Amino acid sequence: MVGAGFAGLACAKRAAELGLSVVVVERQSKPGQHIHTTGILVREAWELWPVPDHLVRRLRTVRVYSPGLRSVDLRGDDYFFMATDTAGLLAQLAEEAAGAGAEIRFGTSFEAAGLTCRYLVGADGARSGVAEHFGLSRNRHFLAGVEWEFEPSPDDGDRIHCFVTPDHAPGYIGWFVPGVEAAQVGLAVRGNRKPNLRSFVSQVDGLFGISDRRVLERRGGLIPVGGPLRNVFTDRVLLTGDAAGLVSPLTAGGIHTAYRFGKLAGEAVADYLRGGPDPGPRVVSCHPSFGWKRAMRWAWDHLPVAQALDGGLLGRAVFKRAAEAVFFDR
Numbered sequence: 497m498v499g500a501g502f503a504g505l506a507c508a509k510r511a512a513e514l515g516l517s518v519v520v521v522e523r524q525s526k527p528g529q530h531i532h533t534t535g536i537l538v539r540e541a542w543e544l545w546p547v548p549d550h551l552v553r554r555l556r557t558v559r560v561y562s563p564g565l566r567s568v569d570l571r572g573d574d575y576f577f578m579a580t581d582t583a584g585l586l587a588q589l590a591e592e593a594a595g596a597g598a599e600i601r602f603g604t605s606f607e608a609a610g611l612t613c614r615y616l617v618g619a620d621g622a623r624s625g626v627a628e629h630f631g632l633s634r635n636r637h638f639l640a641g642v643e644w645e646f647e648p649s650p651d652d653g654d655r656i657h658c659f660v661t662p663d664h665a666p667g668y669i670g671w672f673v674p675g676v677e678a679a680q681v682g683l684a685v686r687g688n689r690k691p692n693l694r695s696f697v698s699q700v701d702g703l704f705g706i707s708d709r710r711v712l713e714r715r716g717g718l719i720p721v722g723g724p725l726r727n728v729f730t731d732r733v734l735l736t737g738d739a740a741g742l743v744s745p746l747t748a749g750g751i752h753t754a755y756r757f758g759k760l761a762g763e764a765v766a767d768y769l770r771g772g773p774d775p776g777p778r779v780v781s782c783h784p785s786f787g788w789k790r791a792m793r794w795a796w797d798h799l800p801v802a803q804a805l806d807g808g809l810l811g812r813a814v815f816k817r818a819a820e821a822v823f824f825d826r
């Protein structure tokens with residue numbers, strides 16, 4: 497296994513639980529050393545893997561802002577999100593995988609590991625070296641995300657705040673999330689644009705009073721939003737998680753799919769090594785197509801949605817319904 501992120505650890509844990517001898521190589525020196533994600537879990541991820549309460553903070557409402565900072569609140573009945581202590585979450589998952597019997601070699605890159613194994617799973621993220629090495633498909637369409645963690649304030653509330661701001665976040669949104677022991681502020685941009693988080697922080701400072709707070713951590717990374725890749729397996733090699741493009745092209749969320757398909761890969765490989773079918777086709781047949789999410793992404797990229805929000809769309813029931821469908825995965 498290559499990569500001790502959500503996909504690799506979920507796969508390692510499941511394969512070890514099923515009795516395989518599992519080695520994970522991870523180039524970082526400890527779990528969650530360089531976090532590149534906001535780390536919000538959707539409810540479905542939480543249901544797959546209930547993690548300890550001290551690592552999460554439940555958030556029920558999403559407030560969406562137009563470029564002119566008008567806003568509307570969205571609620572999804574019994575839906576919720578979990579902000580997370582993401583480093584703690586990855587450490588917990590690494591502990592669970594090790595507890596199941598997987599050996600995790602931190603500070604070891606795939607290129608230097610010189611592995612011999614009966615089956616290799618590449619869970620090494622958006623720019624997968626395993627994909628490159630074995631001539632498999634590689635992600636080509638990305639958002640670039642950047643986030644700063646600020647000291648928390650008791651007034652941060654329990655909403656996720658999403659900003660439609662084409663000047664700062666063309667192709668995506670900016671956000672403020674009251675996280676676990678931190679307030680997370682970030683944005684993502686399409687293509688080769690460089691995110692200007694400092695300018696976005698100034699724009700929303702009046703709402704949250706963040707510019708005077710200490711920055712605790714800075715994170716960033718690429719989010720593959722081109723949808724699931726075509727050729728993600730070959731003889732005894734399979735890609736999963738971001739390496740396989742398993743990220744929603746619309747919301748850019750990938751933790752749930754990384755965990756879910758990592759686990760499925762672990763099961764399929766265990767089955768194969770006991771004489772079952774080839775795991776590649778079996779896992780790929782379950783991959784999501786993200787059909788309507790791709791259509792919504794097209795609309796977001798090509799229609800003047802942001803301008804329409806300030807032109808009155810934000811207050812319309814049709815917008816609220818569509819936005820709730822996106823956020824609450826209806």
Ligand SMILES: Cc1cc2nc3c(=O)[nH]c(=O)nc-3n(C[C@H](O)[C@H](O)[C@H](O)COP(=O)(O)OP(=O)(O)OC[C@H]3O[C@@H](n4cnc5c(N)ncnc54)[C@H](O)[C@@H]3O)c2cc1C
Nearest residue numbers: 499501502503523533534535536606621641737738750751
């Ligand atoms: C700014 C930002 C915010 C995001 N926010 C959210 C969010 O709130 N909710 C959500 O669901 N999704 C979010 N995502 C997407 C989500 O983070 C990813 O989809 C998810 O982390 C994918 O998990 P993974 O295990 O496939 O890959 P990764 O988390 O990228 O893990 C890959 C691992 O492989 C290791 N690795 C890479 N190359 C090698 C190598 N050659 N040798 C050894 N090890 C290697 C890396 O060090 C890493 O630990 C966000 C992404 C970004 C960039």
